[in-house]
Each structure stands twice: as structure tokens, then as C-alpha cells.
Amino acid sequence: MREIVGRYGTALAGLALIVFFIAFAPNFATPGNIVNVLKDTSFLAILAIGFALAFTVAELDLSVAEVASLAAVVCGWLAQKQYHPALAVAAALAVGLVFGAANGFGVTRLKVPSLIMTLGAAAIAKGAAFMITQGVAFVGRWPAGFTGLARGTTLGVPNLVLWLAAVTAFAYVLVKWTRTGAHMVATGEADEAARLSGVDVGRMKRLGLLLAGVMASIAAFLLAANLSSAAPNMAGDYLLYAIAAVLLGMTMFEPGKPNIGGTVFAALVLKVLGNGLVLLGAPYYAQDIVLGAIIIGSVAFSASAMKKAAFKV
Amino acid sequence: MTDPILSLRGIGKSYGAVLAVREVDLDVFPGETVAILGDNGAGKSSLIKMISGAEAPSAGEMRVRGERVRFSSPHDALARGVATIYQDLALAPRLSIAQNVFMGSELTRPSPLPFLRLLDKKKMAEESRRYLEQLAIRIDDMSRPVDRLSGGQRQAVAISRALRWNADIIIMDEPTAALGVKETALVLDLARRLKASGRTILLISHNMRDVVALADRVVVMGAGAKIADRPAAGLSADDLSHMIMNGAAPTAPDSPRPSTGPG
């Protein structure tokens, strides 16, 4: 019983929350609102998966949101100039790859703790985004091939949801079912033991941070494509949400461990919560307060769940 | 006479101005259990670290099965069949038994996609169970995290990892230091099983009773040098303590080099 509460308690609570809003929040259960919540969830969940992959190798990536803003601005600039969508997407990915690789280099070669390295990278990305846009947003008529990446549907399913499904499947299979994923997990759990067993710990850390950058770029071009605009601060707010999603996700399914399923479901719960609160007429600042409480509460919950698990034989 | 499986000649290690190990010659024969004794700071761990690949020697040469080796990491040593059971066991506490046994050398199987190989979790669980059974340890669930095992069972998991690497030279650094009476008995039993399976064991211990129980030969270190090297037969725990303090046993004369492997 305790095992079930530890594994699924917060997931069930999240489910209960969704049911609550369906029942009581006016207009929550309309098709338009649900599609919006799902779209919003996709950006957040993809970004949070990146954060979770870095967290899997025991590194923090506080630059995901600002890197996403920069990548959005870079691909938005190209889209506005009517370049081919593939070029815009490639440019966004390049931004994430460069920042992800730089973070990995700084952490493993220069030995800068990831907290500091990625905080610095975030500031640089933010500055670069403002430099490129000169502080204004790129808006306009963008190529349909680009906006369709996020706004279109394939066989009736919104493309954004497909993107999320693909990214989730990739990350889940990587972490759970491949040797590389096993090495990432070992690195995050016990880097010294992993090193002694022949795991290339530095390489795994670089990979985790690189993937965090890539996920940030994917979230970025989807965000820009969905809005047909790119602003230098467009993803900044996502950092706290992404952290909250990963930490809340760590209370689910595999208590105490960053996990992909928990991260995605927690992203959905957070977006439902934000949306539901607005629909119930809560003031705008309520979301931040709730978010902060969730971040702290999740970690406290995981800590106690882990303690109980350790005593149980 | 068989050839030594491990052979050190003039091995030395200095840490800056500190000469931790000086000019050590040592031959270990297949299937032998050699205890390395000495006071605190005598250089036991420093010597072992060179054999396990954790530190590079600053002088001398090392041979495994007759081949000259230069380990630049513990992984190199593992690949040559030299495995070390570290004092802190080097396990990942929250990962499962199977994940720990196969850490760094996971088994995979093909997937429907040609470029993708997936972990073979079932086989890893089965083989982990088999390794533990060789050590007479029965645990029902190979997915149990290691932090839910007893100290002795954890030691068995660490040894299983050495078995997984097919190691035939196993180094145990203070294997019973942190354990209670029952757990100590369990670990001694594990070591006996390794020995019975023909593996070569290097054992560091401050517990003379463990040494008397297991060792075929004792090597005593003092101030970085090897000060005694003789068969363990006939030595009591008190004799060993005396040797550590004086470099020689009180009764039997000290024989500088054993002439044969295990009896």
C-alpha cells in the first residue's frame, strides 16, 4: 500500500486535479481549451525532458529556457526572411547544440559546476537574443511550411502532440532501454562507481547537457512556429515550470529519480493547474505561488518516500 | 613450478616527496590467496592501487600472466581480469542488483530497428542470479535496489561484478572492516568460495583472524617496502601482529620468497 502511494500518489492526485477542473472550472472541458492546454504542455514537456536528461547525469541545466528563447529568435529571424523551414529548424538546432556542447565542455573539462556554467550560459543566451532582435519581436507572415510544424495536424492529430510523443519516446527508450542510457543513469547515481566500472562519465555528462540543449531548440522552433513570432524573452518563464515538472515528475512512478514518464505527466498537471486556476478566476500571481509550493513540496515528498523505501526490506 | 599470474619488479610510488611504496618485488601464483599486511601508512593501499589500475606506478614494471601491463585506469585492469572490491564497494545504492552487476558492461539484444540495440534486462537478471548463486547468496528479486541489501549481500554484489568481468585476480581491500560478526562470516565464506573456484586473491586486512582463515601467504609492508613474505601455514594471529611490528615472526625464520604456489 505504501509502495503504491509512493509511486502513484502524486500521479493520482494530478489525475484528481484534472477531473476536478473538468467538473468545476467553467469552459475547461471545451475542445478549444483542451487543445490549448495540450499545446502548452508540449512546449513545456519537451523543455522539461531536456532538463530531466541533464538531471539524469546529475547536472543542472538552468540555461534551457534562455537557450530556447535564443533559438526561437534565430529561427524566427530566418522564417521572417522567408528562408526554407528546414534552414530555420537547422539554425534553431544549431543554437541548442552549441550551447549544450559548451555547457558540457565547461562542466567536464573546465570543471565549472553546472549550476554556475549554465547560469552563465543562460545570461549569454539572453543577451544574444536581445542583441539579435534589438529588443523587439519578429512577427509577420511566416512560411506555412514553418508554422505548420506546430499548427498543422497529421491524420487528425495536432503536430505538436506528435512532436511531444516522438521526443518522449526517444528519451524514454534512450534512458530505459539502451546501454548509453544505462551509463547515463549510472553516472548520475554514482559517478565514481560508474567510472571504476569503465563508464565514460565525462562523456555521459556531456551527452546529457547536449541533449538538454537540443530539446530546448526543439521546443523553441515549435514555440516560434506556433505563434508566428519570436521574442527575446519568449521562453524565459519556462525555466521554473520545467524544473517544477521534473521535480514533480520525480515523485511519480520512480520516486526520487528523474524519469521521463513522470516529467511529461507532471508537465500536463502543471499546465492544467495553471489553466484551471485562471478559469476559476484566481489572480495571475496565484500560479507562481502554487508553482513554488510544488517545487518545494515535490522534493520534500521524494525525500521522505526515499527514506521509507530504504527502511523497507 | 607454475609461472606467476601477477609479477611486480621494483615497483615504486611516490606522491610528491612522499615515497609511499619503494622497490617492491612480488610474485603471486595462480589460485593463491596473498594477504598484504602492515601498519597504518605502510603502503598497502598504494601498492594495491597500482595493481588495480587506480594509480600509475612511478617506478618498476608489472606483468599479468607474463605480459607486461601498464594500466591507466581500473577499467584497463578489469579488461585484463584484475578486479578490485573496494572498501566502499563502489556500488550505486539506488540501482538494482542487476544494474550494479552489469554496470559498464550491460548486455544488449537486437531490436526491430537495425541500428538500435536494446538492453537485455531479462538475461542480465538471470545471470546476476547465477553469479550470486555461485556465491551461495539467494535473493529473490534482482531488481531490488542495493541499498535494501545487508552489508554482506552488498559485498556479494560487488564480487558478482568481478565475476561478470571474468576476473581471475581479485583484490579485496578491507572487506570485513565495516561489518558485524554475522556479515563478516558471510564475507569470509564468499572469499573461500572464490578461492575454491581457483581464483587468485589479494587481501588487505587489519583483522588477523581473517588472514589466518584465508591466506596461503602473507606479505608484510613497512614504510613502503616489503619487509616479509612467507607462507601463512603455521602462523597464528599473534605471530602476524608481531611480524607487522618487527618485520619477522617470533618463531619460524622468515623466508624471503615462497618457492611454490598454494599447497
Ligand SMILES: Nc1ncnc2c1ncn2[C@@H]1O[C@H](COP(=O)(O)OP(=O)(O)OP(=O)(O)O)[C@@H](O)[C@H]1O
Ligand atoms: N594521494 C596521496 N598523496 C600523498 N601521500 C599519500 C597519498 N596516498 C598515500 N599517501 C602516503 O603514502 C603512505 C602510504 O599510504 P597507504 O595509504 O598506502 O598506507 P596503508 O598501508 O594503506 O595504510 P592504512 O592501513 O592506514 O590504510 C602514507 O604515508 C600516506 O600518507
Ligand SMILES: [Mg+2]
Ligand atoms: Mg589503506
